[in-house]
Each structure stands twice: as structure tokens, then as C-alpha cells.
Amino acid sequence: MAENANTNTSSNPQKFERETAKRVFAHEFKGAVPVEKLGNDQFEPAYVQTALGEKINRVFVVGVATEAEDVSNGEVMMRMRVADPTGVFIVYAGQYQPEARDAIMNLRVPAFVAVVGKAHTYAKGEQVYTSIRAENVNVVDEKTRDRWVKETIEITRERIKNSKASDDTKKSYEGMVETAQKAVSANSTTPPAEK
Amino acid sequence: MNSNEISEKFRNAGVTVAPDRIEKLMENYKKFSVPQNEVERTVMRTLANENGIDITALYTKTVKIGDLKSEDEWVTLMAKVVQLWDNDHEAVSQVGLIGDETGIVKITVWKKAEIPLLLEEGKSYLFKNLVTNKYLDRIQVAATPNTEIEEIKEDIQAKGKEVTLSGAIVDVINGSGLIKRCPECKRALVKGACGNHGKVEGIYDLRLKAVLDDGKAAYSILAQAEIVTKLTGITVDKAKEMATEALDQSVVNVEIVKKVIGRYFTFKCAPIDTNYLVKEIIEVI
Numbered sequence: 197m198a199e200n201a202n203t204n205t206s207s208n209p210q211k212f213e214r215e216t217a218k219r220v221f222a223h224e225f226k227g228a229v230p231v232e233k234l235g236n237d238q239f240e241p242a243y244v245q246t247a248l249g250e251k252i253n254r255v256f257v258v259g260v261a262t263e264a265e266d267v268s269n270g271e272v273m274m275r276m277r278v279a280d281p282t283g284v285f286i287v288y289a290g291q292y293q294p295e296a297r298d299a300i301m302n303l304r305v306p307a308f309v310a311v312v313g314k315a316h317t318y319a320k321g322e323q324v325y326t327s328i329r330a331e332n333v334n335v336v337d338e339k340t341r342d343r344w345v346k347e348t349i350e351i352t353r354e355r356i357k358n359s360k361a362s363d364d365t366k367k368s369y370e371g372m373v374e375t376a377q378k379a380v381s382a383n384s385t386t387p388p389a390e391k
Numbered sequence: 392m393n394s395n396e397i398s399e400k401f402r403n404a405g406v407t408v409a410p411d412r413i414e415k416l417m418e419n420y421k422k423f424s425v426p427q428n429e430v431e432r433t434v435m436r437t438l439a440n441e442n443g444i445d446i447t448a449l450y451t452k453t454v455k456i457g458d459l460k461s462e463d464e465w466v467t468l469m470a471k472v473v474q475l476w477d478n479d480h481e482a483v484s485q486v487g488l489i490g491d492e493t494g495i496v497k498i499t500v501w502k503k504a505e506i507p508l509l510l511e512e513g514k515s516y517l518f519k520n521l522v523t524n525k526y527l528d529r530i531q532v533a534a535t536p537n538t539e540i541e542e543i544k545e546d547i548q549a550k551g552k553e554v555t556l557s558g559a560i561v562d563v564i565n566g567s568g569l570i571k572r573c574p575e576c577k578r579a580l581v582k583g584a585c586g587n588h589g590k591v592e593g594i595y596d597l598r599l600k601a602v603l604d605d606g607k608a609a610y611s612i613l614a615q616a617e618i619v620t621k622l623t624g625i626t627v628d629k630a631k632e633m634a635t636e637a638l639d640q641s642v643v644n645v646e647i648v649k650k651v652i653g654r655y656f657t658f659k660c661a662p663i664d665t666n667y668l669v670k671e672i673i674e675v676i
């Protein structure tokens with residue numbers, strides 16, 4: 197038997213056990229691939245891994261919902277497209293996410309939305325499709341979106357810095373961050389709302 | 392400890408023992424070459440028995456919460472009840488948090504302690520002879536049959552080691568929104584019944600249990616009615632109205648969820664076990 201007792205999961209017992217909602221731009225998320233599970237534990241969380249090496253189970257994204265539609269096919273399912281400055285997230289909510297599903301159903305696009313959910317992948321032939329299985333969906337405002345973009349720029353820059361990816365890969369993601377940066381800089385000409 | 396110090400200890404426990412009487416008792420042990428602390432202990436036990444007081448009452452130290460370190464110590468605290476929690480344990484009368492100017496600590500009042508009063512949030516008390524214990528490396532205190540609790544007039548300022556947390560609220564946990572508490576012990580009622588007092592006419596309260604996430608870590612946060620109102624504009628009265636109108640308590644939760652999910656907040660919080668109690672809202676985006 198392999199000596200692999202130290203799996204790094206027994207963190208400080210005081211820590212609140214919950215998967216952090218990672219911040220990731222749509223462009224990086226889209227290229228993520230599923231991470232194979234280590235064991236047979238059905239409760240082991242599922243992860244996807246991005247080209248920069250970030251392992252993601254849960255995500256938090258804020259963007260513009262551009263489309264929301266009922267794609268029920270035997271089972272109830274809502275699908276929503278959420279755009280950030282770099283691309284589009286595909287978001288699903290089904291029978292096990294009734295609150296998120298209702299929120300999408302009641303949405304009038306376009307709208308600023310915040311989405312909390314689990315990263316999901318679906319393989320079709322050679323192609324891997326990533327999506328978010330929503331846990332919570334809420335309508336927010338532009339300020340929240342801008343804050344999310346700024347935060348995600350910061351986190352992504354740090355991720356690029358620490359990434360073991362090739363220089364070419366890093367360079368292409370630096371370009372993605374630039375694009376996001378331009379989008380919020382363009383927005384920052386609007387005066388901040390008074391408190 | 393010399394005889395004067397021992398005498399002082401008894402005086403603190405409300406019993407007068409002359410120092411020369413103590414010296415005389417100590418003298419008896421001299422010839423046996425017993426270690427000094429064992430002599431002290433034996434003498435104190437003898438005098439405690441004579442005067443009908445509990446020995447633990449003599450060993451207790453009046454301390455500050457921030458100085459609590461070791462377990463199995465008898466301590467006396469002056470502290471304010473910061474929060475009382477729901478408690479499902481039959482053997483427990485009340486559980487919650489007490490604080491002074493140096494920190495906050497979890498307290499468990501065991502039923503067998505037979506404390507004649509019920510603690511109330513926001514009130515300050517003198518807790519005589521609590522016993523310390525450790526759970527997951529964190530110090531806690533408990534009221535046992537040796538404990539006495541009395542309300543005091545001073546308003547103790549409960550200041551935990553506060554931390555500032557910033558992030559987005561990504562989840563609202565069950566048990567948030569409009570709840571009913573037992574008028575006597577403040578426990579949250581389950582199906583209209585209190586674990587201690589059975590079916591009671593509950594008092595309405597508002598609370599929020601949520602997850603604040605900064606992309607690096609997730610924090611479990613708790614907020615009491617005052618903070619919930621500031622965050623959502625919903626007062627306890629308004630929440631009651633909403634629930635009455637909809638004939639459903641959960642409408643309040645739905646409204647809270649709409650107000651907080653996906654939004655960014657900066658809170659000043661007091662860490663408690665694995666949770667963070669929101670003390671102040673610093674920023675809302």
C-alpha cells in the first residue's frame with residue numbers, strides 16, 4: 197500500500213470547512229479541465245483545473261446576464277449566459293437548486309448578476325465544456341461588478357505570478373487581465389455613488 | 392502561601408479565619424516533612440470543611456478572559472453575556488458567549504449546576520467559580536454545581552480580539568431570518584417549543600448566519616438583529632409584518648437573501664469558535 201497518509205486535508209480543526217468560492221475570469225474558466233479524483237469517496241469534492249493551475253470547486257462570479265432560458269428536457273433546468281470582460285460563463289440551475297433556478301427564471305436580461313456555484317465539466321468527444329451549477333444567483337449592481345472585476349484582476353495577477361505554466365501561457369493570460377483592466381478603467385469615469 | 396494569604400482567601404470566600412489558627416494547623420505538619428503546597432492544601436481543606444464551604448471557592452482566581460490559558464482551573468470572571476446560542480443538549484441549560492475588555496469566551500451552563508437565574512444577552516454578571524476546559528485547543532468555561540452567578544450593575548465592555556473581514560456574501564445558512572426565542576431562556580424555538588421550557592409564547596428575533604468569502608478563504612459569520620436591520624433595512628417589526636402578511640416566516644429569509652447574496656461587505660467581527668460575530672459594518676459595496 198502506498199504511503200500517502202499525508203493528503204493535506206487535515207487542516208486546522210478550527211477552520212470553517214467549506215470550499216472557497218474562487219475568483220476566475222470567464223476566459224480562464226472556459227479552458228479548465230476536470231481533475232481526476234484521488235479515491236472512491238463519493239463525498240470527495242470535484243475540482244476543475246485551469247491552465248494557470250488553479251483548482252476550482254466553487255466559484256463566485258459577477259457579470260452581465262445576457263440570456264436566460266428554460267432548457268428543461270424531462271428534468272427542470274434553467275440556463276443563463278453571464279458575460280465578464282473576458283468571455284462568457286454558462287450557468288445552469290436545475291431541480292436541486294430551486295432558489296437559483298427561480299432567480300434565473302425571474303431575471304430580465306440584461307442585468308448585473310452575482311453567481312455562486314460549483315464548477316462543472318462535460319466532455320463531448322475531444323471537447324470539454326465548462327459550466328457553473330448555480331447555488332445562489334442574485335441581481336446586483338454595477339458597483340458590485342466593478343469590484344469583482346478589480347478583485348479578480350488582482351487574484352489572477354497573483355495566480356499568474358505563482359503559476360508553473362509556460363511563459364507563453366502566462367503571457368496570454370496577462371493579456372486577458374489587461375482586457376479586464378481596460379474594461380474597469382473605462383467604467384471608472386462614472387462618478388462613485390455617494391454613501 | 393503564608394497564613395495571612397490563606398486567611399485572605401477565606402475572607403474572599405466570606406469566612407473569617409484567624410491567621411494564628413492557620414499557623415497552628417500548619418505547624419502540625421512541619422515534622423512530617425510534607426511539601427509546602429501539600430500542607431497549604433490540607434490546611435485549607437480542613438478549614439473549608441470546618442466552615443462548611445467548598446474548597447474550590449478558595450482556589451478560584453478573579454481573572455480576565457484574555458488571560459485564560461490552562462484547563463481545569465477554577466476562575467471567577469466579571470463579564471457580559473454577548474450572545475446566547477440555541478442549545479439542543481438535554482444536560483445544558485444555556486450556552487453562549489461572555490466577554491470582558493480582554494476577550495470573549497464560550498460558556499456552558501450545565502443543568503446540574505442548578506443556577507437559579509437565566510443569563511440574558513447584554514447583561515453583566517459576576518461568575519464565581521467557573522471551571523475552564525479546552526475544546527479543539529480553545530479555552531472555554533463552564534458553570535458547574537460549584538458555580539455561583541449574580542447579576543452586577545456595572546456594564547462590562549465586552550471586546551473580543553476583533554478582526555476586519557472583507558468579502559462577498561456567498562451563502563445564507565438555514566436558521567437565518569425571523570425566528571422565535573423562548574421568553575425565559577432565549578433559546579430559539581423549534582416548532583414553537585423550547586428545549587428547556589416546552590411550548591411557550593415566543594419572542595420574535597432576527598438573525599443572519601452567512602458565509603463571507605474573499606476568494607482566499609470562507610468565513611462563517613453571525614449577525615444579530617441590529618446588524619441585520621442595518622444590512623437589509625428590515626426591522627424585527629417589519630419582519631413580523633412580512634411574515635403575517637405572507638402567512639409564512641420564510642419570506643423574511645428570502646428578502647434577506649436578496650439583499651446580501653453576491654454583495655461585498657467589510658465587517659468588524661469578533662472571532663468565536665469557528666464563527667465570526669459581526670460587531671460593526673464598516674463598508675457595503
Ligand SMILES: [Zn+2]
Pocket residue numbers: 573574575576577578585586587588589
Ligand atoms: Zn426556554
